[in-house]
Amino acid sequence: MRVMSQVAMVMTLDKCIGCHTCSVTCKQAWTNRAGTEYVWFNNVETRPGQGYPRRYEDQDRWKGGWELNKRGNLKLKSGGRLKKLAQLFASPVQPELKDYYEPWTYDYENLVNAPASDDFPVARPKSLITGKDTKIEWSANWDDDLGGATEMGHLDPVVEKLRKDANDRIKFEFEQTFMFYLPRLCEHCLNPSCMASCPSGAIYKRTEDGIVLVDQDRCRGWRQCITGCPYKKIYYNHKSGKAEKCTFCYPRIEVGIPTVCAETCVGRMRYIGIFLYDADKVTQAAATPNEQDLYEAQLDLMLDPNDPEVIEAARRDGIPEDWLDAARKSPVYALAKTLRVALPLHPEYRTMPMVWYVPPLSPIVDLLKEQGHDGEDPENLFGAIESLRIPVEYLAELFTAGDTELITDVLRKLAAMRAYMRDITLGDEPDESIAEAVGMTGAQIKQMYRLMAIAKYDERYVIPAAHVEDAHNLEEIGCSLDVDGGPGMGQTGVFGEASGRPAPVAVENFAALKARQRGEDPTGNDQLAGRVNLLNWDGNGTPSGLFPARIGQGSEAGEDAASLAATSSNPGSRPDQGTAGADGAR
Amino acid sequence: MNVIDILLWGVLPYVVMLTLVGGLIWRYKYDQFGWTTRSSQLYESRLLRIASPLFHFGILAVLAGHIMGLVIPKSWTEAVGMSEHAYHFLALSIGSVAGVGTLVGLVLLIVRRRLTGPVFMATTNNDKFMYVMLVGALLAGLATTVLSVFDPSTVDYRETVSPWFRSLWILQPDVGAMAAASTSFHVHVLWGMALFAVWPFTRLVHAFTAPLHYLFRPYIVYRSRGDSPRAGSVDIRRGWEPIGTQDRAGSRRRTRPPREHSGSTRAK
Numbered sequence: 001m002r003v004m005s006q007v008a009m010v011m012t013l014d015k016c017i018g019c020h021t022c023s024v025t026c027k028q029a030w031t032n033r034a035g036t037e038y039v040w041f042n043n044v045e046t047r048p049g050q051g052y053p054r055r056y057e058d059q060d061r062w063k064g065g066w067e068l069n070k071r072g073n074l075k076l077k078s079g080g081r082l083k084k085l086a087q088l089f090a091s092p093v094q095p096e097l098k099d100y101y102e103p104w105t106y107d108y109e110n111l112v113n114a115p116a117s118d119d120f121p122v123a124r125p126k127s128l129i130t131g132k133d134t135k136i137e138w139s140a141n142w143d144d145d146l147g148g149a150t151e152m153g154h155l156d157p158v159v160e161k162l163r164k165d166a167n168d169r170i171k172f173e174f175e176q177t178f179m180f181y182l183p184r185l186c187e188h189c190l191n192p193s194c195m196a197s198c199p200s201g202a203i204y205k206r207t208e209d210g211i212v213l214v215d216q217d218r219c220r221g222w223r224q225c226i227t228g229c230p231y232k233k234i235y236y237n238h239k240s241g242k243a244e245k246c247t248f249c250y251p252r253i254e255v256g257i258p259t260v261c262a263e264t265c266v267g268r269m270r271y272i273g274i275f276l277y278d279a280d281k282v283t284q285a286a287a288t289p290n291e292q293d294l295y296e297a298q299l300d301l302m303l304d305p306n307d308p309e310v311i312e313a314a315r316r317d318g319i320p321e322d323w324l325d326a327a328r329k330s331p332v333y334a335l336a337k338t339l340r341v342a343l344p345l346h347p348e349y350r351t352m353p354m355v356w357y358v359p360p361l362s363p364i365v366d367l368l369k370e371q372g373h374d375g376e377d378p379e380n381l382f383g384a385i386e387s388l389r390i391p392v393e394y395l396a397e398l399f400t401a402g403d404t405e406l407i408t409d410v411l412r413k414l415a416a417m418r419a420y421m422r423d424i425t426l427g428d429e430p431d432e433s434i435a436e437a438v439g440m441t442g443a444q445i446k447q448m449y450r451l452m453a454i455a456k457y458d459e460r461y462v463i464p465a466a467h468v469e470d471a472h473n474l475e476e477i478g479c480s481l482d483v484d485g486g487p488g489m490g491q492t493g494v495f496g497e498a499s500g501r502p503a504p505v506a507v508e509n510f511a512a513l514k515a516r517q518r519g520e521d522p523t524g525n526d527q528l529a530g531r532v533n534l535l536n537w538d539g540n541g542t543p544s545g546l547f548p549a550r551i552g553q554g555s556e557a558g559e560d561a562a563s564l565a566a567t568s569s570n571p572g573s574r575p576d577q578g579t580a581g582a583d584g585a586r
Numbered sequence: 587m588n589v590i591d592i593l594l595w596g597v598l599p600y601v602v603m604l605t606l607v608g609g610l611i612w613r614y615k616y617d618q619f620g621w622t623t624r625s626s627q628l629y630e631s632r633l634l635r636i637a638s639p640l641f642h643f644g645i646l647a648v649l650a651g652h653i654m655g656l657v658i659p660k661s662w663t664e665a666v667g668m669s670e671h672a673y674h675f676l677a678l679s680i681g682s683v684a685g686v687g688t689l690v691g692l693v694l695l696i697v698r699r700r701l702t703g704p705v706f707m708a709t710t711n712n713d714k715f716m717y718v719m720l721v722g723a724l725l726a727g728l729a730t731t732v733l734s735v736f737d738p739s740t741v742d743y744r745e746t747v748s749p750w751f752r753s754l755w756i757l758q759p760d761v762g763a764m765a766a767a768s769t770s771f772h773v774h775v776l777w778g779m780a781l782f783a784v785w786p787f788t789r790l791v792h793a794f795t796a797p798l799h800y801l802f803r804p805y806i807v808y809r810s811r812g813d814s815p816r817a818g819s820v821d822i823r824r825g826w827e828p829i830g831t832q833d834r835a836g837s838r839r840r841t842r843p844p845r846e847h848s849g850s851t852r853a854k
Contacts, residue, residue: 081800081801082801085798085800088642089638089641089642089643090627090635090639092635094627094628094631096627096628096629096630097628097629097704129704129707130703131707195805195806195807198807199797199800200795200800201800201807203807204807204808205806205807205809206808206810206811207808207809207810207811208810208811209811215809216618216619217618217619217621218618219622220621220792220795221622221623221792222625222797223627223628236627238626238628238629239708240622241622241624241625242622279808282806283806466811
């Protein structure tokens with residue numbers, strides 16, 4: 001056994017409202033550069049739908065992920081090493097820009113500069129690739145909210161498969177009957193096929209936290225990884241000629257704060273925590289013969305952080321105590337392994353993905369409600385899960401390689417939680433038989449409810465910071481004085497303002513965000529030691545030092561009033577230039 | 587043997603070699619991020635899928651032909667009983683097929699580059715310069731081939747260019763041999779040397795990182811966070827850690843003793 005830790009994410013799909021905030025914030029943070037216009041490290045898909053890039057799940061065409069060869073060994077679906085090298089000069093199954101979409105902007109300038117005429121000036125769409133006029137025909141979420149499903153719904157590879165299995169009996173009624181959102185990002189797989197496809201060996205998995213990254217210096221643009229990834233979550237930057245992918249916001253994770261997509265999630269549907277896993281058994285688990293057993297095999301890799309044997313092995317393998325502690329409190333471990341409600345996306349790709357999903361019960365509840373039934377009654381819900389085969393089969397194709405029994409079990413657990421907790425909310429005795437019907441105890445249901453419904457920031461994100469001994473290895477070199485409340489915090493050294501080494505931006509952001517998320521004062525004034533970081537200030541409150549104090553207010557009023565008087569007597573300077581430093585430029 | 591000959595065939599080759607090797611080292615050290623194929627397959631792939639393999643496999647064949655013609659002395663092929671005529675027939679037939687294939691591939695690539703809007707947009711001046719150098723060297727090479735067939739006055743390159751080429755590597759350049767070669771060879775060799783001199787400074791560098799080690803490395807690459815180089819320094823990295831995810835676990839089922847190897851993870 002070789003214990004390694006993996007930062008992982010769980011998304012509870014019932015809570016996704018499809019607002020795309022995660023995608024937008026991620027794009028602003030990571031892919032708002034030339035060459036990555038079409039790239040969305042995080043995107044939200046409406047299912048049923050084709051997804052982004054179009055029909056990426058059709059592995060007969062795209063050849064992503066792994067398959068087993070005749071001897072039962074793992075083999076890249078797109079071919080072995082020699083075949084890959086032979087195809088190096090023109091990758092046969094790489095998606096083109098039209099499979100993603102042609103990014104565009106609008107000619108806004110024309111609105112202002114157009115000469116006077118009888119017609120209103122228009123802002124024409126311009127391609128960001130050619131710079132010429134373009135026709136907008138597709139985007140990363142063109143089929144949002146089932147847009148065009150009646151015409152294009154059959155192009156969803158999962159729908160296609162289900163229809164084939166059902167001999168075309170399924171007509172398009174089911175697009176009208178259920179819909180849910182599926183936010184997707186890089187899965188940070190345990191057995192990544194992008195990595196295996198990379199001829200240069202530029203893609204690597206970090207031993208400390210399992211984050212999969214592309215070494216931009218070693219990537220040579222052979223673009224085999226794009227074919228290799230079955231989720232199509234690694235992209236080619238057409239300006240730099242290098243592959244880029246979701247970084248799991250590693251600079252944030254390293255200082256213990258969640259990814260941007262999770263931080264900004266409106267529905268609070270994302271959970272981040274760590275798994276301990278047995279690195280020696282990964283390949284063996286990924287080579288499990290039956291696709292439907294891959295889920296169990298993947299769960300078996302996840303080690304119990306309370307098991308003394310695991311703890312001993314983890315210590316031997318150099319996992320720090322605070323990481324072990326975090327593993328015990330990990331919300332992702334609880335949802336995936338203890339409660340067994342989180343499932344991997346497309347386990348049949350054999351990549352052992354580390355972003356897990358709690359499948360949505362809402363399609364079923366919505367249906368019941370539409371039909372005038374009580375959507376929280378356990379009898380109704382359990383009955384509906386059994387009888388509404390199409391949503392269940394669809395979810396099974398996504399999360400369990402088609403095993404409907406497993407997905408039914410999970411949905412029944414979610415249904416049981418609703419029914420069980422309703423009794424408590426209404427002040428009735430909880431009905432333990434509901435919990436027993438799904439093989440759980442009342443306490444477990446309450447734990448699940450706590451985690452899924454009311455978990456606070458600290459419970460949703462249990463992220464141990466990169467270890468102190470490793471500080472010198474961090475992207476930005478930390479200062480040894482940067483202990484909580486120490487002189488290094490807030491960028492003030494022992495010789496007063498701005499002395500000492502500058503604090504790394506990540507540390508400063510961390511301090512500010514921590515203060516905002518956890519402190520009493522939403523502006524985090526006390527932690528910021530009177531300093532204002534305009535990059536962090538979101539308009540929330542009035543951090544001290546940002547505005548001059550009103551005259552006659554507070555203890556500093558005398559000094560401030562004097563300085564205000566000084567500025568107002570000088571018409572050349574503006575009074576809003578701040579009072580942060582006593583020796584401010586005046 | 588005049589001064590110009592000495593400069594061209596005795597000095598210039600070493601200048602080119604220094605530029606090539608020095609340029610490659612410099613670029614490898616300071617421009618890893620720029621070291622890429624700059625593939626344009628994302629924009630267009632239908633034509634590329636014909637043209638690019640045609641060009642690349644063609645140029646690899648051309649390279650093999652050059653190595654054969656320049657490195658293997660005439661006496662060796664004669665020793666194994668290959669007649670002058672047979673050798674030239676073989677070299678010419680295979681050589682012209684490879685050369686024409688490369689040229690067709692290259693022309694297709696250039697046409698594609700010009701006619702596909704996004705690809706043309708992504709073409710830098712450096713790229714255009716590189717294409718001129720490539721096409722020039724290729725045309726000059728093909729011209730020598732054609733001339734050597736139809737122009738009886740052409741001197742056999744295996745008695746002029748090849749001995750000169752081999753003599754370069756023992757640091758005793760046989761300037762006289764090269765000076766005696768026909769003009770067409772002079773042009774081709776000069777153009778070739780110019781191509782090698784600019785090689786490190788164009789996208790052609792990707793050829794020097796042809797990923798042959800892919801055949802030997804493990805599929806799953808683990809790397810410690812601590813391995814990442816600090817700004818301004820280049821660390822020597824092996825590139826992966828031997829962690830127990832064997833590619834063929836199904837048949838091998840190897841279990842290693844824990845913690846015996848050196849590729850450990852955390853700070854020591």
